[in-house]
Amino acid sequence: MSNCESCPTKDKCSSKENCMIENNPLNQVKKVIGVMSGKGGVGKSTVSVLLANQLRKQGYRVGILDADITGPSIPRLMHVENQRAEASEMGIFPVNTKNGMKVISLNLLMEDENQPVIWRGPLLAGVVKQFWTDVIWGDLDYLLIDMPPGTADIALTVMQSIPINGVVMVSVPQDLVSMIVAKAVNMARKMDIDVIGVVENMSYIQCPDCKTKIQMYDDDNTEEFLKDMNLDLIGELPMCKEIIDISKNGMETISDNLSSTLDDITKKVISKI
């Protein structure tokens, strides 16, 4: 049932009359951040995990909701792929990471992670809604939602049924990708959701041997795209081994340099919601 008192977006809410959001009385989530793109494979899950870890390092209580039901990457990136989320009469208990973050993903409810979820949209949407209403998140400062590619059922349901304070858009510097990211930005705005800004991923490729910065995309019209769409650039991330390897090594191999970039990005994100 809708409960405005515990709703993360109550301060800026303009839709109390036609609210579709049900808040779980066991949960007190202060802020909800969506990580979106429209395009697949640009690094939404990676950015979600990097942001979550950075927020955790800063002492916040953090959860990640993996809304990519048919292609979930979060359990492996958070090193909890061998754990299982447990259901009780009260609801579903998310899985805990070693450093105390909470995670829910469909893969954490499946016996075999290789098995596909061959569901039509309404079923997918129902699951994502349950990840908000029936998961016992408890008290969180930040819940990050890792969105699937596209602007269909799941994105629509997340935006209609979860009180999002803002979305971070993830893009890569290629015109073809910007066009699809523009679709996601336009969708968020149509749904009255704040777009916090853009994290440009794979801005350059860092050679693991000689550390040369390779500009793989030379049609980088990022500035023009940001201006046209009236978007802020939150930060730029390279395609480098230390980021690629977080699914193997966690955050242990992240250099001080990258860590400081991530710190800046995280601070910008939370200052804007």
Place this chain on the structure above:
Amino acid sequence: MSNCESCPTKDKCSSKENCMIENNPLNQVKKVIGVMSGKGGVGKSTVSVLLANQLRKQGYRVGILDADITGPSIPRLMHVENQRAEASEMGIFPVNTKNGMKVISLNLLMEDENQPVIWRGPLLAGVVKQFWTDVIWGDLDYLLIDMPPGTADIALTVMQSIPINGVVMVSVPQDLVSMIVAKAVNMARKMDIDVIGVVENMSYIQCPDCKTKIQMYDDDNTEEFLKDMNLDLIGELPMCKEIIDISKNGMETISDNLSSTLDDITKKVISKI
């Protein structure tokens, strides 16, 4: 209405009684090839376009059906993004490329390519079905279907309502991605669709300056993955500027070396369906 005579899969069909496929009497499509992955951003659209161009070069009549309704990349990769598909009483006419290929994509039916398609699954599925039944493809040797990420509505509808002779799976050498590709392989097999094999994209990154081959992913368990899933490797493609630049330059900058790799891949694909 189902018409077994003009159906591309009539030779191997085992489901005549419960067939959900409607064939358009104006179309004679000899073979249908799906390009799938489960994962986003691995290069499904790129591989579709490379295969299509290669088949065209070999003299075949080729069409591409862009089934990624919410994140369509095909029009830009085929350099037809400024054209529009036209509808008549007979059906929808696909757009023609300079070298005589036929293309349909939702972006070719939209006024502004930046606008999102915020539709739920049943509507998306309906459009994809129409791309098979209501588009006037005419006579084609090969129709390539560029699938969206995921195993939900669209993948399901394509597999149920279009007679696919086989699917090419696109992957990249990272365990996290293989897990999601495994979901797509398992889906295709559950739906009785032949998996032709795997094209491994981004097998290495080729430095545009010194041409060094950078192995960005060193957890490459491709061999193990192929063995476990009983899959053939059709070929490997690098992440290199000549491929990235096809959205700008078309196939003009493709080197002889890459062209011969593409030729091998294409021959393998068509020999198996």
